[in-house]
Amino acid sequence: MAERTFSSLLAPGRIAGLELSNRVLLPAMDMNLCVDGEISDGEIAHYTARAAGGTAMVITGTGAVAWPVGATSRHQPAFSDDRFIPGIRRLAESIHSVGGRLCMQMCHHGKTASVDSAEGRPQLVPSLLEGTQDLSALRDNPMSELMRLATASQGKKATYKVADEDDLAWVIDQFAAAARRLKVAGVDAIEIHAAHGYLLSTFLSRTYNKRTDRWGGSIENRARLTCEVVRGVKAVVGADYPVIVRVNGHEYGPDDGLTAAETAEAAVLIEAAGADAIHVSANAHNPFADFTDGPLPNAVAAYRDHTRTIKKAVSIPVIAVGRMLPEVADEMLAAGECDFVSMGRQLLADPDLVAKIRAGERASVRPCINCYVCVEQNFFDGNPKCAVNPALCNEKVAVLAPISRAMHVVVIGGGPGGMEAARVAATRGAKVTLIEKGARLGGTMWFSQLTTPANAMLVDWLNHEIERLGVDVLTGTTADPTIVASLRPDAVIVATGARRGRPSIPGADLPHVLDGDTLRGVITGESGADLSSIGTFGRVAVTVGRGVGLLANADRIRTLSKVWMPVGRRVVVIGGGLVGLELAEYLAERGRIVTVLEEGPHMGLPMAMPRRWTAVRKATQHGVTLVREATPVSISKVAVRYRSGDQEFEVRGDTVIVASEVAPDRTLADELLAAGLDVRVVGDAASVGYIEGAMHSAHEVAREL
DSSP: OOOOOOHHHHSOEEETTEEESSSEEEOOOOOOOOBTTBOOHHHHHHHHHHHHTTOSEEEOSOEETTTTTTOSOTTSOBOSSGGGHHHHHHHHHHHHHTTOEEEEEEEOOGGGOHHHHHTTOOEEESSOOOSOOOOGGGGGSOHHHHHHHTTTTTTOOOOEEEOOHHHHHHHHHHHHHHHHHHHHTTOSEEEEEEOTTSHHHHHHOTTTOOOOSTTSSSHHHHTHHHHHHHHHHHHHHOTTSOEEEEEEEEEESOTTOOOHHHHHHHHHHHHHHTOSEEEEEEEESOHHHHTTTTTSOSSTTTTHHHHHHHHHHOSSOEEEOSSOOHHHHHHHHHTTSOSEEEOSHHHHHOTTHHHHHHTTOGGGSOOOOOOOHHHHHHHTTOOOOOSSOTTTTOGGGGOOOOOSSOOEEEEEOOSHHHHHHHHHHHHTTOEEEEEESSSSSOHHHHHHTTTOTTHHHHHHHHHHHHHHTTOEEEESOOOOHHHHHHTOOSEEEEOOOEEEOOOSSTTTTSTTEEOHHHHHHHHHOOTTOOOGGGHHHHHHHHHHHHHTTGGGOHHHHHHHTTTOOSSOSEEEEEOOSHHHHHHHHHHHHTTOEEEEEESSSOSSTTSOHHHHHHHHHHHHHTTOEEEESOEEEEEOSSEEEEEETTEEEEEEOSEEEEOOOEEEOOHHHHHHHHTTOOEEEOGGGTSOOHHHHHHHHHHHHHHTO
């Protein structure tokens, strides 16, 4: 099969008078690196890295046109005064110095203007709405998170003002004035934010706009404010200066929310007002319920149909967004479904995405695993983190200095921590030997791709990189002090992962009780796995499946498990954290009757919040029974007994899976230290932190060798 050339993705393009080197844009994602609205060195480093990596144009996180009025954060860009121009100019000059183009996004945040609440101002809205938002998902947020959610508003309750004619004239003027400053500062394009529940978006939406005057009712009236803003901006910047408008192609949740067909009607009006491109996103009415539908979807190319509908209605370029992977983006461009694509989380994970694709190195693009760790920090008014890219918002650590002397590094453990440590050490020039006791690399991350398919991309990337870098890999090898010493290492990095045990209660050692390692062996048929819990038929089936290679591929296991898997019909999962919750949904999808017993008050810790809220909702929709504050007391052959409050209950279980009882395991590291070796410990062997903790700790240790 011929390798994809990505010719459509890499083709030059044009928006108004601006020539762009390819079709990949960085959409606005809030970095919160500004200081009281001023562009900071961190903000410049972040966007410059993406431009230097080949992105045709970077769009900054949303800036407030009347900052701090109508602002959502004191850490977002401010456009309300000429004093902000020098910082913006520094950003533009830095982007231009690496051959990139800069677009800055302008916004009035309306009903989400947290700074207005913090400073005692009412939030500007088209209408006052009745009812309250469903906040039930927050039951799985500890008090520490709830307090952080109130950071930007300082915990003050929002009040509202219905915008009158004077307010709307002021809004239009503020956008125009901001546009003038951006053009003066050398910014190449501007984007007007009319999506995601902000002020212009709420006027466009029937859900929020209940007005009966010239600003409400018909789509022409509801689009009027956005169109007037476009006209005001174009009058200032000129005909050839690119003005992009970001819109919701769909609003998830409300019955009367925007649809693609209605947004297409609005897009025609927005084009007639002078817009030079339409950027099609989407939004959820209730972020605590539907955030992973919009604006950051978990489905690949989630807004493809919406984009196609709007593209048919207008003649100006249309920009697609919504978990755009390079392959589907190239396909959509080639089919004429869009003219440009925005890749947000993909470019947070790897700022060099375009350069690598242009060089024919698609397999070397570090993937986003769609874990929502990045966006969680926006809820806290903080700087995004990336589970797989430790350099996000700390770009200096992306530069890996060569090791100054010959060094042999032995890495023990082929999970994400070990593979990342091997990759970084080899990149720096060390000779690296990676030892893994299993038959393949990936560790528990390989197993996790059954429930979380996006993790497969990280497994593949790490495998590719350590092979490309010439790491010597020894699989099927159990490391001990003698073997390691025989390799004469200058440094040893231990990444052997966590210890998975069982609760200290009667019955925990029964054959149908599986800990994480045992479950992995049962499902994947690993050599040496304990299959005593699954009966004669199960042992034969797993043994045969392993023998003919059926269990060597995660996609195949995922498919076959819908027909049969070595787990009973009634399953009790002890532990409702990240692993337990995702496993419960996986089993329920395969016809199991699942109960999750979580000893604490919250499900889904330590999942990032949007992912957690969705995981709890989906598990419940699949019929999983979630029991919080449930302490296991005993396990029998047919049931698990647990305590909740002052009472005890029983739940039937043919199979019991222990997804708790996970602790760091330094056993081998301590043995190697006692043998006089130079040892570092990373990943869950040091502190349980799952993929993020493994990748970050491994990167730090290996770059400091």
